[in-house]
Amino acid sequence: MIRAKVYGAILAVLMVLFCGILVDSRFRGHSAVRLRDLRAVSKVVPSADPGMDNSARYIRHLGLSTPGSAFPDYPGQPDYLPSGMMWPPPPFFVGSAPQGQLFRAEESTTEGAER
């Protein structure tokens, strides 16, 4: 019976840690103070891309990115997706970047009226 009790104690500790994860994610992940800070800084940050990828042009400021481009942002920059890699960037990755036109300009004779 002692083995079951010892294992029960170990399991209880693990379950407490798991519950701690839930509580921690609830408090830290939904912090109102952080959200307020984020709202404030978003007024000046040019894009929503996290800054951890500032040199990896595919992520930072995607509006400017050119997936698959051979031109680095600065001399000697290691390429995030080197052209010699086994797999090329997948079509969905390239296609979803804002390269093409999102909106289609419709010819309208009532432009003035719509405004």
Next chain:
Amino acid sequence: MRPLLYAVDFGLKGLLRQKTKSLSITALFALIVFLFSGIDFMSNALYHETLKALAFQPSIIIQNVRAGRQVPINLVDVENIAQIPGVSTVKGRVWGYYFDPFTAANYTIVGDSGDLTELWDLRETLPESAPSHTGAQPMKSGEALVGEGVIKIRRVRPGGVLNFQDYAGHPISLKVRGTFSSSVSLWAHDLILLTEEDARRLFGLDPGSAWDIAVYVPNEFEVPKVGEKILRIIPGARVIATNQLKRTYGSSYGFRSGVVLSLNVTCLLAFLILAYDRVARLSHEEQREIAILKAIGWQTGNVIRLNMLQSLILSLTGFLVGIVASYYHVFVTGAPLLRIVFAGWSVLYPPHPIPPSFDISKVFGLMFLTVVPYIAVGILPVWRAAVRDPEEVFRS
């Protein structure tokens, strides 16, 4: 309750007889869960953080494109865009990158001379420039608010001076007025905020143009129509909407986590082979154990239940250890093992852990995909061994 405790005790006794094997299976189980959940935690948290920030970003960004490259956009159309029904604010933005050859880091430079009252709470300021109670304190020319990463890599402190070169190579000195707090380091780590005039001087941008135009549309259903009308005003412009960026972020993080997950499939396969080996081919000792249990009166169902209990003990322990370790690794230590995969080769990494984003349904999904198959795969071989005549097993 008591019979269950006795069953657990008996099962543990069996597992402890093969201590090394049981411990290695638990450790391997924990490692698999650690790898898979870690990737999911990281990509999910980054994606959610990006979406949170995107909620405060402009609904539409207009860029000017020539020969497929972005060029500064003329601000002459700002007034016309502001007249479009549904548009609340239109703002030309002055920003760009600055490559620092001494540190090999790229800084994000933003020029903004607007009302930055909310930002005062975010920074550690110089004593003499503490926020006044009368309202916003606009930044003066020659001053900068900088991210923690810039402070660290350039080894300056608030009050110190940062030296840059403008587009023509002329030196520009900026006094560091304060830093952004760590709560927003994911966005502001590499950020340098200047007055608009200073940023224009740095980039050589004339007053009649900006790098892009931000358009705020409060009603998201009006965004497509507003986008179409913008294209009539500035034909050939690149119009980027929030929804498009959401999709791009989703596929980008999905792609990155997918690449790592596919690399980890080999680990999963190795584990599955081990699990199959453990349960599909019972050792002679295990078969003898089952035969003894049958000989002393255990039913086949009892033997199968005992085996399931043992599998549950191993897999549940490994699973919980893996999940807890993974959460600690990603959201407490800042994922040093996985960060490089999601971060690329950036010089300035925000060192602070990402705020947690924990999806309990995904955790249960992972549990269903690991614990349940591990328990289920052992039923058939144990049943096969249990229905054999004990005498036949003893004689073999």
